[in-house]
Amino acid sequence: MTREQPGAPESATATYVYAVCRRLDPAALSGLAGLAAGFPVRTLPLGPLAAVVQHVPAAEFTEDAWQQRLADRAELERCARAHHEVVTAAAACGPTVPLALATLYRGDERAQQALGADRDRFAAALARIEGHAEWGVKVSLPATGPEAPQSAPPAPPRNGGGAGRAYLERKRGLHQAREQHHDRALRTAEDIDAALSRLATATRRLRPHSPEMTGERHRVQVLNAAYLVTTAREKELLDVVELLRRSTGAEVEVSGPWVPYSFAGEV
Structure with a gap:
């Protein structure tokens, strides 16, 4: 579920997080549509790790908007498939910790702070699932x-x-x-x-x-x-x-x- 409410004007964006992995070649994410057309799927540094993220329109990813998606089976399936596609692309390059559908933060800086606080846990999980x-x-x-x-x-x-x-x-x-x-x-x-x-x-x-x-x-x-x-x-x-x-x-x-x-x- 949504971690944070974007809480910003309609023109603003929120940061959607797909996964956390070790350093990843951005080319592995090239061409992925993700959940928001027009915004590239990219990496966000977390010290020795990286988050796989994408900007999304904040107004379209509020808690109310997600509740509407949950009620629409076709739309929910579309979102789940898009999320999984990005996670799979990252995992093809090495161990990857997938985050839950609808993991959102108000911006890159806030995502880095929150995810960085769990960096040791992510590192342990990556070591556990490698190979x-x-x-x-x-x-x-x-x-x-x-x-x-x-x-x-x-x-x-x-x-x-x-x-x-x-x-x-x-x-x-x-x-x-x-x-x-x-x-x-x-x-x-x-x-x-x-x-x-x-x-x-x-x-x-x-x-x-x-x-x-x-x-x-x-x-x-x-x-x-x-x-x-x-x-x-x-x-x-x-x-x-x-x-x-x-x-x-x-x-x-x-x-x-x-x-x-x-x-x-x-x-």
């Missing part, structure tokens, strides 16, 4: 197992007796089968996470997406995680993922390599 990339892994399994069919058990017989006991036993059995299926799914997720964590320098478990978010009504996401992996182990990671697909029968979706957004803030 690494982020990989995302999502694991999904069928929502129900073969022993727990979608159809409900038959209605209890009216006469009770042995038939009633049989009904209760069947209902209890279905409940136990669902619990066993759930437990197996969780164990599968833990086994996959443990196998991938052994290859990673750091890991982060994220909240699994609900069926409403994934659009998959017949499958449930049991693992949503990010792994910080050295470039030397990327092929090994992909090979292990393929082995896990075959051995577990789970749907394992892997994405990457990404700029390590999930780990850049950790020191």
